Amino acid sequence: xxxxxxxxxxxxxxxxxxxxxxxxxxxxxxxxxxxxxxxxxxxxxxxxxxxxxxxxxxxxxxxxxxxxxxxxxxxxxxxxxxxxxxxxxxxxxxxxxxxxxxxxxxxxxxxxxxxxxxxxxxxxxxxxxxxxxxxxxxxxxxxxxxxxxxxxxxxxxxxxxxxxxxxxxxxxxxxxxxxxxxxxxxxxxxxxxxxxxxxxxxxxxxxxxxxxxxxxxxx
Numbered sequence: 274x275x276x277x278x279x280x281x282x283x284x285x286x287x288x289x290x291x292x293x294x295x296x297x298x299x300x301x302x303x304x305x306x307x308x309x310x311x312x313x314x315x316x317x318x319x320x321x322x323x324x325x326x327x328x329x330x331x332x333x334x335x336x337x338x339x340x341x342x343x344x345x346x347x348x349x350x351x352x353x354x355x356x357x358x359x360x361x362x363x364x365x366x367x368x369x370x371x372x373x374x375x376x377x378x379x380x381x382x383x384x385x386x387x388x389x390x391x392x393x394x395x396x397x398x399x400x401x402x403x404x405x406x407x408x409x410x411x412x413x414x415x416x417x418x419x420x421x422x423x424x425x426x427x428x429x430x431x432x433x434x435x436x437x438x439x440x441x442x443x444x445x446x447x448x449x450x451x452x453x454x455x456x457x458x459x460x461x462x463x464x465x466x467x468x469x470x471x472x473x474x475x476x477x478x479x480x481x482x483x484x485x486x487x488x489x490x491x492x
Contacts, residue, residue, distance in 0.1 A: 281320075281322040281461075282316060282370075283320045283323045283324055283327075284317045285312075285320075286314060286315070286316060286321055286323075286324040287323075287327050289314065289336075290305075290324055290325070291331075291333065291428065292326060293433065294333050294344055294345070294428075295333075295336075295428075295431055295432050295435050295490050296397070297435075297436070297490065299344050300345060300490075300491035301338060301344055301345065301346050301347055301491065302338065302343055302345075302346035302488055303336060303343065303344045304342070304343050305325060305341070305342040305343060305344065307321050307322065307325075307342075309475050318452040325342055326377075328426070328428065329373035331424070331425070331426075331427065332345060332425065332426055332428050332429045333345050333422055333428040333429065333431075333432065336430055344363050344451055345429065346434070346451070347481075347490075348485065348486055349482040349485055349486060352433060352478055352482050352485065353478060353482070355393060355426060355429050355433060356430075356433065356474045356475075356478050357429060358426060358427040358478065359423075359426060359430045359474065359485070360470060360474040362422055362423050362426075363410065363423075363470050363474075364417065364466075364467040364470055364471070365414075366411045366414040366420075366423070366435070367410045367414075367427045367463070367466050367467060367470065368413045368463055369410075369413075369415060369419070370406040370409075370411075370413035370415075371458070371461065371466070371482065373415045374411065374413030374414070374415075375413075376458055376459065377385065378409075378413075378457050379413055379458050380455055380459045381492035382409045382464075383406055383451075383454065383455040383458060384455060385407035385411055386403070386405045386409070387402075387406065387448070387452065387455060388400075389402040390402035390403060390406070390447075390448060390451060391448060392395055392489065395441045396435070396437065396438035396441075397435055398420045398445075399438045399441075399444070400431070400435045400437070400438040403434060403447070403451070404431060404434060405434060406451060406454070407470075411423060411444065411459065419465075423444035433477060433481055434477065434485060435476040436481050437480050437481050440480055440481070440484050440489070441476075441477075441480055442482075446476065447473065447476070450469050450472055450473040450476075451473075452485055453465065453468075453469040454466060454469045454470065457469060472478060478490070
């Protein structure tokens, strides 16, 4: 029998707020009002403030003295910088994973996420499959500090990935990128692997930056 996992109140508030931010139900740049959240969620201010602190560490909430907490706002430059850093970390994790990991095991795990992407019907499920595919390299890279570095911007990247999935019209091109990533692992071609990761990030950058420029995002 599977064990029942109990989630703390802070975890529940964190997951609710994180999900609302990533799905843009809380618009970019919007103010986080603790009193309103207390009424909406029916909890005290303590778990809300702890959840906000976690989201601040993840880069999804910003805080300024005398201003308060706000949902991350994004410019085209922000998108470029986040994706440049994320791609650099992804490629570093991929190179280490190729040196240290079992290529057959990694390829099988990548194929699983490619199939999840192929059969996904909702944009958030497309985003989730790509996120889990990239996680494969972090699981096999054997570098905890690299993993922690990724966690510091993971929320921002997941947000961008979800925005992209909602606007992207190039599912087949994205699928081709994922296939190239997996094939590069199978063929032990690290340079091709990093090129495919970079190409996918570049496509995402163009799409999300255009959505911001054209005022298509709530905020």
